[in-house]
Structures are given as structure tokens and as C-alpha cells.
Amino acid sequence: MQQSFFGELFGVKIHLPVSRNEVKQLIYAKSDFAGYLVQEKSIPLHRAQTELDQDIHKFVRNMEKSQANRFYEYLIEESAVSAEEFRNQIHNPMTLNYPKLRISGDNTVRRKHSVWSYMSWFLLIGCVFLGTYWFDL
Template sequence: MELELLGELFGVEIHRPLQREEIRKALIARNELRDQLKQEKNLSSDHITLQLNDKIHVFAYRLEESESEQFYNYLSEECKKLKPEQYEQSLISTSNNTLKTEISPLSSETMEEKQPMIWKFLPWVLGVIFLLLLFSLFTFR
């Protein structure tokens, strides 16, 4: 049976019919690339992993629905086989091909409290409102 090239994912060629070994190699290549980028660009491992996972999603989106489901099933199974202390994140798929990111438990020192988005932009919003009030006071005299 002749294999049809579907594309390349992190330097690993993925063929039709999908093969678990190719997906495993792509995951290993993703994690090696993540570690390399982490050192080169000094970004967090989570941030880089999310960016690399986006490439996986784009690749899977181009597949037919049944292939995409099989791809995510293989991906999920292979992620579970990887060592959790070495790889913080793995992908799992739901029955309707919606992706979720499963994050392994992190130590409390790596968790940071996130402020709601409204507090981030509140000074800008108040500044714009103030400028609009000033503008309306001087133009409608």
C-alpha cells in the first residue's frame, strides 16, 4: 500500500494512512523544539508549547474529519505515554474534535494570579472618557 504524504509536522513527515509512530516522532520533535526555543528566546515553556500546539491544530484542521479524529486519538494516547515530569502539557481530544489542553499539576511557586482583563485596560478607558468630556465641553460652548 502506497503512503500519501499529508504534510510535515516539526520536521516529521506524516502520511496517509496515519501511523502512530510518525505522530510519536512529531511529539518528540515538538518537545525538542520547545526546549531549544525556551533556551534561545528565553520564553516560558507553557507559552512556547501553546504556540507549537497551534501548529498541530492547523495541521489537523486540514485533515478530513475522520482522519482528524484518528490523529487526535493517536496524539492523546502518545502524549499520555510521555513522561509527565519531562513534558508539562499534552493534548487530548473530545468526541467532537474540540481540543482541550491538559496541564499537569504545577507547583504553587509557578502559578501566578492573573488579574481580570478589565483592570488592565481601565486606565485607558478612563482616559478616553476624560478626553471625550473635555472635547464635548469645549466644542459645544
């Protein structure tokens, strides 16, 4: 079946009949563009996602009903797949950056401490001493 160019959204060219691969690319491009809006335009993420979803719906309104149904079917399926990939990435300990841990003699895991982890205590004690000195308490 010959594909005809329908339009471009978030830098992804969409052809008719709609293909699953193009919808998947659109989902990733939407996510990247939402990140751009959050960082560069200081828009909250939920608002950026909502605006981009509205852009997608405006884009799909111009399609024939059968193509729009197929587009939304692919969009729902691929969104679920990308959400599952994201959850798997979060739960994979190799992708997360944990603070360095050391194992003590009794095999318990303890965090490696530094002077900076105690900085708030130093500041609190310093404020107490300065307050007593300043107000002669």
C-alpha cells in the same frame, strides 16, 4: 494500504493514513523544538508549548475528519505514554544527580560539606564585622 504524503511539521513527515509512529515522533520533535524556543528565543515554556499546540491544530484542520480523529486519538495516547515515561525517569534514582553522600558511623546519611557550602555564613559574618568597623558600633 498506500500512504500519501500530507505535510511536514517540526521536521517530521506526516503521511496519510496517519500512523502512530509518526505521531510519536511528532511529540518528541515538539518537545525538542519547545526546548529550543525556551533557550534560544527566551520564551517561557508554557507559551512555547501553547504556540506549538496551535501549530499542530492548524496542521490537523486540513485533514479529513476521520484522519484528524485518528491523529488526535494517537496524539492523546502517545502523549500519555510519553508523560508516563517522563514520570518513571524522574522517579528512577539512577537518572538523578544527587550530591555525594557519606554514611557516618551511626549509619545516618549526611551530605558531604565543602567550604563553598558555608560561603553565605562567611559573607554574613564578614558584613557584620565590616559594618561594625565602618560605623564604629
